[in-house]
Amino acid sequence: MIAEQAAGLGARTICLDPSADAPAFRVCDEHIVAAFDDAAALEELCRRSDAVTYEFENVPGEILIPLAEKYNIPQGYRPLFDSQDRIREKTNARDNGLRVPRFADVCDRESLMKGIFEVGYPCVFKTRTLGYDGHGQVVIRTPEDIARTEPYMGTPAILEEFVPFDYEASIVMVSDGQRIVSFPIGRNIHREGILDLCLVPAPQMDEAVRAKLVEQSEAFMRRCGYTGILAIEYFVKDGEIYFNEMAPRPHNSGHYTIEGCTTNQFRELCRYLLGEPLQEPRLVAPTVMKNILGEDLAAAQAVAQEAGPEEGVYVHLYGKSVSKPKRKMGHITFVGMTAGEYDARWRERFVQ
Ligand code: AMP
Numbered sequence: 001m002i003a004e005q006a007a008g009l010g011a012r013t014i015c016l017d018p019s020a021d022a023p024a025f026r027v028c029d030e031h032i033v034a035a036f037d038d039a040a041a042l043e044e045l046c047r048r049s050d051a052v053t054y055e056f057e058n059v060p061g062e063i064l065i066p067l068a069e070k071y072n073i074p075q076g077y078r079p080l081f082d083s084q085d086r087i088r089e090k091t092n093a094r095d096n097g098l099r100v101p102r103f104a105d106v107c108d109r110e111s112l113m114k115g116i117f118e119v120g121y122p123c124v125f126k127t128r129t130l131g132y133d134g135h136g137q138v139v140i141r142t143p144e145d146i147a148r149t150e151p152y153m154g155t156p157a158i159l160e161e162f163v164p165f166d167y168e169a170s171i172v173m174v175s176d177g178q179r180i181v182s183f184p185i186g187r188n189i190h191r192e193g194i195l196d197l198c199l200v201p202a203p204q205m206d207e208a209v210r211a212k213l214v215e216q217s218e219a220f221m222r223r224c225g226y227t228g229i230l231a232i233e234y235f236v237k238d239g240e241i242y243f244n245e246m247a248p249r250p251h252n253s254g255h256y257t258i259e260g261c262t263t264n265q266f267r268e269l270c271r272y273l274l275g276e277p278l279q280e281p282r283l284v285a286p287t288v289m290k291n292i293l294g295e296d297l298a299a300a301q302a303v304a305q306e307a308g309p310e311e312g313v314y315v316h317l318y319g320k321s322v323s324k325p326k327r328k329m330g331h332i333t334f335v336g337m338t339a340g341e342y343d344a345r346w347r348e349r350f351v352q
Contacts, residue, residue: 001258002055002250003028005266011274016045023319039063046071051273053228055249057083058130074273075228079248082224086128086158089245096223098216098243101161101235108153115159116140122162125149129156137193163242165235169202171217172231172254174268176278180218181268183261184283185210186253188233194326198253198289199339200260205236213241229269252291252328259314259333260287285312285336292330294323296350300330303349312336 003013004027014030015022025031030048034041036059046052052073054064061081068076082092090100104115106125116123127136136155138148139162149157168190172183187202188195202210217232231251235242250265257264261281271278292300300315307313312335323329334342 001255001266002053002269005264006270006273008267009270009274009276011270014045014048016041021321026319036060037063042067046073053249053269053273054080057247057249060084075226075248079224079226079228079230079246083246083248084129086126086245087156090158090160090243092224093220093243093246096220098220099241100243101163103158103160106157106159112146112149112153112157112159116146119159119161124160124162125152125157126160127152127155127157135193163235163237165237165242167202167204167236168233168244169205169213169236169241170198170231170233170251170253171213172229172251172257172265173217173221174229174265174272174278175221175227176272177227179278180221181278181280182214182218183254183257183265183281185213186256186289188253192326194293194328195252195291197291197339197342198256200256200283200287200289203339206239209236209239209241216241228272229265252331253289255316255331256287256289256333257281258316259312259335260284260289286338288334288337288339288342290332290334290342290346290350291328292317292332293325293351294327294329295325297323297329299349299351300332303332303346 003024006013013028015024015028016032016034017024018035020033032041032045042063046067052071053075057080061077061084064073064077067073083089087105090103094100102119104118106112106115122141125138125140136152140146168188169185170188171185173180184200185202186198186200189197221230229250231247231254233244235244250269254265261283263279263281268278304315314333317330320329
């Protein structure tokens with residue numbers, strides 16, 4: 001999706017991906033097949049590019065440090081590095097003005113017990129690195145649940161206060177170092193730890209919470225000195241916002257911006273990379289984004305056939321060669337649709 005927008009701005013793209021049939025290779029101009037931690041291949045990518053970005057957070061931040069000194073990686077390694085370890089990420093968020101759930105550093109049974117004592121029940125155990133979409137997480141509500149962390153013992157982990165949130169929300173921002181543009185905030189609904197729906201404008205979010213979320217997120221981005229794109233996910237509880245995690249790349253909750261806004265997260269990232277002035281996005285109409293996992297692929301194809309041209313239904317299929325349950329295979333954006341209208345017209349098509 002970055003490559004598609006870059007092409008629209010007249011730029012050529014080269015992508016690196018470990019898989020020879022990566023969907024990106026069908027829309028970029030050149031490609032390199034290599035692992036995300038292959039230092040020589042990453043250097044080749046940098047050498048062949050005028051500007052480099054990342055859209056996957058497990059490219060080792062350490063490998064980027066020497067490359068960022070030699071080549072033009074406008075976002076640098078810092079936001080990636082800061083987001084790759086949950087303890088580092090939450091400490092950084094707290095030190096730069098955001099409220100975070102209570103947390104403790106855990107590495108073995110003894111530190112786990114100490115962490116539970118400090119954080120209290122209920123709490124959430126998460127591996128510090130490489131976790132996404134709920135992988136490597138255990139909710140601990142009672143002492144009996146502690147045994148469920150056994151498979152992860154010995155792996156560095158974080159223990160967090162369980163926030164009984166009213167809802168989850170996220171913001172995507174792009175900064176050129178002077179100016180920050182923010183995309184309208186979405187309310188995120190997860191299923192089994194994976195984003196299922198993003199609703200924009202966020203239902204139930206009052207203006208005071210919205211303004212606080214924008215103001216604190218932009219202040220955080222400035223204080224950290226991050227430029228380029230940054231997404232932050234929050235828990236909202238009784239009008240308070242709690243930082244959950246951040247990602248210095250286009251975010252799944254921002255996919256709705258392609259049709260739902262006057263400019264989108266991929267395009268503004270490209271403008272930043274190309275040194276062009278950023279454009280302030282505006283919501284076109286209420287929008288619902290539905291993620292399509294493997295189990296919903298056939299339903300998504302049927303929706304694509306069936307939706308009338310006037311309905312504002314945009315089906316994106318990524319063309320991944322293997323479809324599996326819980327694997328993100330695409331998304332559908334419903335523009336001009338509220339959550340209630342989505343429930344009435346489309347919801348039951350998909351696995352509940
Ligand atoms: P994460 O990978 O940290 O984004 O976690 C995946 C999902 O698990 C989140 O989107 C929440 O729905 C839930 N979750 C994670 N951490 C917490 C927490 N501290 N309190 C309550 N729910 C959580």
